């Protein structure tokens with residue numbers, strides 16, 4: 001069953017940052033859906049589909065924001081399970097800049113539910129991207145143009161995480177684009193440390209389970 005925000009209702013109660021992030025993603029996804037629908041009305045056909053992942057191998061500078069990194073860390077450490085988890089842990093451990101995105105497992109995004117703004121918004125019309133092609137550079141007219149009011153509203157929902165509670169302040173920050181000063185590049189992050197966190201979490205879980213068995 002695909003991940004849904006409802007599935008994490010309990011986690012949202014425990015972690016206010018998670019509510020902010022998932023609300024922001026919901027707003028952004030609504031904006032992407034509206035932008036796609038608008039283009040489809042004009043007769044354009046979305047090329048992106050499940051199992052199509054050349055972009056995840058090609059793109060080398062995907063922006064990711066601090067709150068998103070918190071989300072990815074939490075999701076990967078605590079929610080990814082089974083063989084995807086072990087493959088992902090190995091990929092993170094062995095990740096080197098220049099490789100395909102470390103979250104791409106079996107040609108699918110292992111953090112699809114928690115993928116960053118940039119991945120959610122990158123959609124291409126017409127034909128699928130060739131291996132190694134970045135449609136943003138080769139045929140920008142085929143790349144979806146996000147609807148600004150949704151993108152702005154989504155960023156606005158993340159600002160309380162950075163301590164900006166005041167609505168007017170938030171408006172100014174969004175208008176000036178200052179939020180983008182906090183951005184990191186996904187491919188330059190230290191993913192080995194995330195693999196280590198996964199390992200530590202598993203050991204911790206094993207200890208707890210062993211303790212419960214002996215009670």
Ligand code: SF4
Nearest residue numbers: 048052054055128129
């Ligand atoms: S951006 Fe290109 S490679 Fe990525 S899913 Fe869409 S068509 Fe496929």
Ligand code: SF4
Nearest residue numbers: 056101103104109119
């Ligand atoms: S986070 Fe997911 S969608 Fe984004 S580049 Fe990596 S594998 Fe692809």
